[in-house]
Amino acid sequence: MPPVTRLGTFHLDRGGQIFLALLALTTLLVPVLNLAVPADSSLHVSTFTVTLLGKYLTYALLAVAVDLVWGYLGILSLGHAAFFALGGYAMGMYLMRQIGDRGVYGNPELPDFMVFLNWSELPWFWHGFDMFWFAALMVVLAPGLLAFVFGWLAFRSRVTGVYLSIITQALTYALMLAFFRNEMGFGGNNGLTDFKDLLGFDLQSDATRIGLFVASALALAGGYLACRAIVTSKLGRVAVAIRDAESRTRFIGYRVEHVKLWIFTFSAVLAGIAGALYVPQVGIINPGEFSPLNSIEILIWVAIGGRATLYGAVLGAILVNYGKTYLTGVMPDAWLFVLGGLFVLVTLLLPQGLAGLFRRKETTA
Amino acid sequence: MPTPCVHDATRPGALGQRLIAALLLIAVLIPAAAADPADFEPGVELIRENSFKSLEQGVGLVAASGDPRARALLTALQATELHLRKSDGALVIARPGAAGLDLIDPLTGDSMGTADKGDLKRIGLNNRLRGQVRAAIAGLNLAHPDAAVRLSGVNAMLDKLDPDGVALLRARLDAEGDDSVREVMTAAIALADLASPDASRRLEALERLDGSTHPAVRGGVQRLIAGEPDPEVLATANRVLRDIDFKRDLYGLAETLFFGLSLGSVLVLAAIGLAITFGVMGVINMAHGELMMLGAYTTYILQQLMPEQIGLALLLAIPAAFLVAGAVGVLIERGVIRFLYGRPLETLLATFGVSLILQQLVRTLISPQNVPVANPDWMSGSWQVNSLLSLTMNRMYIIAFCLIVFAALFLVLRRTNLGLQVRAVSQNRAMARAMGVRSARVDALTFGLGSGIAGxxxxxxxxxxxxxxxxxxxxxxxxxxxxxxxGVGNLWGTLVAGMSLGVINKILEPWAGAVLAKILVLVFIILFIQKRPRGLFPQKGRAAEG
Amino acid sequence: MKTLDNLRAAMRRDQVWDFMVPRQALELDMSHGTILYLEDISVTFDGFRAINHLNLYIDAGELRCIIGPNGAGKTTMMDIITGKTRPDTGTAWFGQTIDLLRLSEPEIASVGIGRKFQKPTVFEQHAVLENLELAMAADKRVWPTLLARLTPEQRERIDEVLETIGLQDQRDQRAGALSHGQKQWLEIGMLLMQNPYLLLVDEPVAGMTHQEMDRTAELLRSLAGKHSVVVVEHDMDFVRSIADKVTVLHQGSVLAEGSMDEVRNDPRVIEVYLGGGP
Incomplete structure (x- = not known):
């Protein structure tokens, strides 16, 4: 019996249900195994692992954001690393200001790198970042505004397909070059680091680490559900229509550029939030995060997991990053071969990704 | 490091200076007549004694001897390369080499092995001696039979003009046979005349300096303006300065343009292969950069194979790189891209994977570090148009090379059967196939061609x-x-775009800095694409729709 | 004085920023019984004149067939009406008040012009039902679309159209899996969902069997009256079976206009279709 088409009602697919269940289970189990189980037990989860998992979850959120625009809207963005990094920098600036006079130079007003550059006062764009609410607002606004302005320019003049990919790549490349400059006031080459605490909680403590892990899990769940709500709405169906036949969609009366603009901006905001959660867990943000390679890597997570499924993006992000952590530890030279090979093999042999295999099984069963 | 930084040798002991000048004048004015080669050896002996007094005499004798070895010896003395070997007291020239310091016999030019810093005693100079040596070298330069040496000698003097030097120049002016040397000499003398108390002489000097491009002239005129009492001279000086500045701006512009064009040529070279694969075939090849890298490594390997013939190796590398990169390109097309026609975004991802693999392959097989590729002699050096403008040879070669490659490619696409087929397939694949063009073969060859150009x-x-x-x-x-x-699919567009981006970049660089200039150019292109999504020279008509 | 005026004209804020141009009324006014005015339209592609001083008027409720040899400019004319191509010269008015040349494609769609393309383009990944839902006349801005829920009336309307185009049994099938004829009908269904005043139908029966053709003819005839319908078609039998009035395009302008019989006996038309040379 063919599945009955549901119109405009929010629902979860099988993959989504399994993913959310697993996420909930992990989020409940990991803190318990870390805090309540003694360190010598084989069930104990080390704080290092907790942080690693937290990092994967922020990557997963980033992948979901990319899947929303790539899988459902057909925009192959090579610039999402930039939105991720901007969110990260906004958080990093807050964390820098929290250091206060505990820096190497002990200057209560200026971060270390500014003292080092002989700056006498805080640049104007650093003001306000000592307040968490302001930084949190900037985590959303900085990538959101950039995406909005960029998208408004690009979509309005109907830059599509590979052209769009290339100029998003140019965008992130230009930002990378800019952030490498000391004069920009974001710490140049070294970026922002040496963070001490977040909202008064010591970043090195186990409890804070667990807190960040749980926050990442919640953000991922929230981001996933929001994206799921969009793709199951009529707007989601319009998005897929745009992906498959853009000009046809225009002829039945949809403002294609508006749809693209809003979804693209929303996706950039999600990426920014992921970046903001990533920075306190890894303890550093530097211009390398803008590198075009990073943006493209996100695409391979999504491609491996399976495009236009959302849960596939999560699966891909976690699998690939686990593989990366494992391989760069065991045989560092092999990682780029594997990554390159994945790009080629997945596009040639597995265009639907792992979720495609899963779905095929589901329909035959 | 004991680097002496006081160059102004005219100040301490004006009387002493005069004395040396007089001495030197005699030495240089009548080099042929009074030169006594027999003075050279005793002069060297005096230098070897290494006291300021003996040095003064020794330098005088060596300079006056007319011996062809004198110039090298004094130059070494000036550069503080002249040492005494502690073990045997021998006079040596010491230059930093692979193992400590390499020693050279200043008299024969033969190698004398190596030594440590501790084994040697440096022959030091005081300010007075330094002035003497400089003047002596200047004199020897001016008397040198080679006009190029004389020219560079005069140019060096012009930068730091002292009365002795001027006297020297005046003395040699009439004997000078070479026009360009004479010109610089005249400028130097006129520059000195600017300090004359006689207003009409200053005026006359200014007229002679009008239009001179040497940087020292501008400084001299500026100094004159700062303290000139005579209004007529002042007005002339201001006019001369304006003329000089105009010329400077003009040559500055020409230089920027040249730098811009050479950068543009690099961009065009890098992009033109892409213009074929991306433009003509609609294929995004992210591994294009790595194909260029393969070309560069081919050069490296060929140079390793024939280390004695790096110039020849470079020439051979051109066809070799074309073949290597082209073959890899055909492999990529047959192995990956062929299955992805009509899916540009997937092609982008897959070729990106290929680029990662190629990079890692080079890291594993050759080295993760940069490798040295040598420049042959004819690539280095520069063409000195005048004192304001010199064009480096490697940039000139790049521009020429870029134009040759462009022309060759253009001819291939316009005049050959392959070119015809490529254009046919790019315009209408189905129709070309129906006309009997084997499109699969054409695809592979086109991709190979684009990749070969990248190499x-x-x-x-x-x-x-x-x-x-x-x-x-x-x-x-x-x-x-x-x-x-x-504009995609347009070779001319690529040429114009590459050159203009190069020039824009170089124009922006002086006031924005290299990185910011690059950012500005990127932002400019991003904005440009908004206005004209299909580039400077878009393809028009029905085919371009959809 | 004149320069000053020019300057003033150039500095007018509403002329500098196109988004400051006051929105024109988007209410269709057919008080003169004519729904579409194309006057003196010309378009050139790379020196080739696709449309050459074209004049065309369509009446309200009319079913008009447009025929003409390849390259006569039929598709380009539709592109102009729907905003895909901008003409070099000329005017295009929809009713008395709406200037089509100042509207974008979605705006033109929303004032009531629907188009069926030559090559059937349905949203292949969507179910038939979803295709109709997307095409349905509704507030198509982003936020309302995100929050949209189907009302019972809208469901009824979809079912009605499904019945009209005979695809009730395929409502949950992916549109990509439909047969060629079914796709054509689905496209016409999507046009109907938009409830347009003017339907532009490009080659509706290409590749159809005879039975399918008959059903399509019936469908189009039933639409005329409520809507104005412009059909571009090559198949003369089909045109004869549906047309009130036929316009012959040749080299980008109108060669002849009238009933099928009049047009068939027009010596210039015979020349163009049978005479060979231009």
Whole structure:
């Protein structure tokens, strides 16, 4: 019996249900195994692992954001690393200001790198970042505004397909070059680091680490559900229509550029939030995060997991990053071969990704 | 390091200076007549005694001897390379070498082995002696039979003009046979005349300096303006300064343009292969940069194979790189891209994977570090147009090379059967196939051609930039920008776009800095694409729709 | 004085920023019984004149067939009406008040012009039902679309159209899996969902069997009256079976206009279709 088409009602697919269940289970189990189980037990989860998992979850959120625009809207963005990094920098600036006079130079007003550059006062764009609410607002606004302005320019003049990919790549490349400059006031080459605490909680403590892990899990769940709500709405169906036949969609009366603009901006905001959660867990943000390679890597997570499924993006992000952590530890030279090979093999042999295999099984069963 | 930094030798002991000048004048004015080669050996002996007094006499004798070895000896003395070997007291020239200091016999030019710093005693100079040596070298330069040596000698004097030098110049002016040397000498003398108390002489000197391009002239005129009491001279001086500044601006512009065109040539070389694969075939090849890298490494390997013939190796590298990169390109097309026609975004991802593999392959097989690629002699050096403008040879070669490659490619696409088929397939694949064009073969060959050009571009890049596994990544974004800016599928567009981006970059650089200039150019292109999504020279009509 | 005026004209804020141009009324006014005015339209592609001083008027409720040899400019004319191509010269008015040349494609769609393309383009990944839902006349801005829920009336309307185009049994099938004829009908169904005043139908029966053709003819005839319908078609039998009035395009302008019989006997038309040379 063919599945009955549901119109405009929010629902979860099988993959989504399994993913959310697993996420909930992990989020409940990991803190318990870390805090309540003694360190010598084989069930104990080390704080290092907790942080690693937290990092994967922020990557997963980033992948979901990319899947929303790539899988459902057909925009192959090579610039999402930039939105991720901007969110990260906004958080990093807050964390820098929290250091206060505990820096190497002990200057209560200026971060270390500014003292080092002989700056006498805080640049104007650093003001306000000592307040968490302001930084949190900037985590959303900085990538959101950039995406909005960029998208408004690009979509309005109907830059599509590979052209769009290339100029998003140019965008992130230009930002990378800019952030490498000391004069920009974001710490140049070294970026922002040496963070001490977040909202008064010591970043090195186990409890804070667990807190960040749980926050990442919640953000991922929230981001996933929001994206799921969009793709199951009529707007989601319009998005897929745009992906498959853009000009046809225009002829039945949809403002294609508006749809693209809003979804693209929303996706950039999600990426920014992921970046903001990533920075306190890894303890550093530097211009390398803008590198075009990073943006493209996100695409391979999504491609491996399976495009236009959302849960596939999560699966891909976690699998690939686990593989990366494992391989760069065991045989560092092999990682780029594997990554390159994945790009080629997945596009040639597995265009639907792992979720495609899963779905095929589901329909035959 | 005991580097003496006081150059102004005219100040201490004006009387002493005069004395030396007089001495030197005699020594230089009548070199042929009074030169006594027999003075050379005793002069060297005096230098070897290494006291300020003996040095003064020794330098005088050596300079006056007319011996051809004198210039090298004094130059070494001036550069504080002249030492005494502690073990046997021998006079040696010591230069930093692979193992400590390499020793050279100043009299024969033969190698005398190596030594440590501790084994040697440096022959030091005081300010007075330094002035003497400089003047002596200047004198020897001016008397040198080679006009080029005389010219550079005069130029060096012009930068730091002292009364002795001027006297020397006046004395030699009439004997000078070479026009360009005479010109600089006249300028130097006129520059000195600016300090004359006689207003009419200053005026006359100004007229002679009008239009001179040497940087020292401008400084002299500026100094004159600052303290000139005579209004007529002042007005003339201001006019001369304006003329000089105008010329400077003009040559500055020409230089910027030249730098811009050479950068543009690099961009065009990097982008033109892409213009074929991306433009003509609609294929996004993210591994394009790595194909350039392969070309650069081919040059490196050939140079390793024939270390005695690096120039020849470079020439051979051009066809070799074309074949290597072209073959890899055909492999990529047959192995990957063929299955992805009509799916540009997937092609982008797959070829990106290929680029990662190629990079890692080079890291594993050759080295993760940059490798040295040598420049042959004829690539180095520069063409000195005048004192304001000199064009370096490697940049000139790059521009010429870029134009040759462009012309060759253009002819291939316009005049050959392959070119005809390529254009046919790019315009209408189905129709071309129906007409009997074997489109699969054409695809492979076109891709091979574009890739081969990338390899050739890599050979050029190896001469001006570091050759390493990341070479391709540095250029890939720029190349895409050029193709997109120029308009896809248009070779002329690529040429114009590449050259103009190069020039824009170099114009922006002086006031924005290299990095900011690059950012500005990227932002400019991003904005440009908004206005004209299909580039400078878009393809028009029905075919371009959809 | 004149320069000053020019300057003033150039500095007018509403002329500098196109988004400051006051929105024109988007209410269709057919008080003169004519729904579409194309006057003196010309378009050139790379020196080739696709449309050459074209004049065309369509009446309200009319079913008009447009025929003409290849390259006569039929598709380009539709592109102009729907905003895909901008003409070099000329005017295009929809009713008395709406200037089509100042509207974008979605705006033109929303004032009531629907188009069926030559090559059937349905949203292949969507179910038939979803295709109709997307095409349905509704507030198509982003936020309302995100929050949209189907009302019972809208469901009824979809079912009605499904019945009209005979695809009730395929409502949950992916549109990509439909047969060629079914796709054509689905496209016409999507046009109907938009409830347009003017339907532009490009080659509706290409590749159809005879039975399918008959059903399509019936469908189009039933639409005329409520809507104005412009059909571009090559198949003369089909045109004869549906047309009130036929316009012959040749080299980008109108060669002849009238009933099928009049047009068939027009010596210039015979020349163009049978005479060979231009």
């Amino acid at each position: 050739v571009a890599g050979v050029a890049l190896s001469q001006i930039t570091n050759v390493g596994p990341n070479l391709g990544q540095t250029y890939i974004i720029d190349s895409f920008m050029v193709v997109v800016f120029g």
